[in-house]
Amino acid sequence: MADKPGTLWYVIGPSGAGKDSLLAYARDxxxxxxxxxxxxxxITRPAGAGGENHVALSAEEFSAREANGCFALCWRRHGLAYGLGVELDLWLGQGLDVVVNGSRSSLALAAAHFPTLRPLWITASRETLAARLAGRGRESADxxxxxxxxxxxxAPPPGSEVLWNDGELAEVGERLLALLAGR
Known part of the structure; x- marks a missing residue:
C-alpha cells in the first residue's frame, strides 16, 4: 500500500470526440x-467491433462477473453493459495513476467510489463529431x-481538465501526455 493513493483520470466526452485515439496515443x-x-x-460488445481495445464479454459473462463483485463500477449505455474491474482499486492503492474511459452518465457514481477521481473532458466541434461518428460505421444516421x-x-463537469480534439492527434496527444506526467 502506498502512502498516497494514485489519481484516477476519468476520461469522458461525447461519442466521436476521439477519446480512444487519444488514449492509444498516450499509452503508446x-x-x-x-x-x-x-x-x-x-464491454458486452464483440472484440472486433472497432473502437477501443476492450475485454469482450457476453451478456451472461458480464452478469456473472457483476454478481460476483468483479467490477469496481459498471453501467449500461446504448444497449451495452460496461464495467471497470476491481483491479483499479488495487492499482490506485499502490499509488499508481489510472486512466479509464468512463461515462458521463456514471460520473457521480464513479466520484463516490474513487475519491481521487479527476475528470478529463475530451470534446470536439459538432462537425468533427458528426464526421467521426459517420466514419466509424457503427451507428445509423438516426x-x-x-x-x-x-x-x-x-458540459464539462466543474473541475474538469478539458481537451479540444479538433486538430491533429499529436497536438492534443502531447497535451494529454503532459497532464498524465504532471507537467
Missing amino acids: RLPAGAGVMFSHRY DIGHRLREAGGF
Whole structure:
C-alpha cells in the first residue's frame, strides 16, 4: 500500500470526440515506469467491433462477473453493459495513476467510489463529431443524430481538465501526455 493513493483520470466526452485515439496515443508513448496504468473496460460488445481495445464479454459473462463483485463500477449505455474491474482499486492503492474511459452518465457514481477521481473532458466541434461518428460505421444516421443532440446537452463537469480534439492527434496527444506526467 502506498502512502498516497494514485489519481484516477476519468476520461469522458461525447461519442466521436476521439477519446480512444487519444488514449492509444498516450499509452503508446508513456514510459513503462511512469506510474500510469491504462485500464481496459469490460464491454458486452464483440472484440472486433472497432473502437477501443476492450475485454469482450457476453451478456451472461458480464452478469456473472457483476454478481460476483468483479467490477469496481459498471453501467449500461446504448444497449451495452460496461464495467471497470476491481483491479483499479488495487492499482490506485499502490499509488499508481489510472486512466479509464468512463461515462458521463456514471460520473457521480464513479466520484463516490474513487475519491481521487479527476475528470478529463475530451470534446470536439459538432462537425468533427458528426464526421467521426459517420466514419466509424457503427451507428445509423438516426443514432448519429441522437448522439449529436445528446452531446449538445452535456458540459464539462466543474473541475474538469478539458481537451479540444479538433486538430491533429499529436497536438492534443502531447497535451494529454503532459497532464498524465504532471507537467
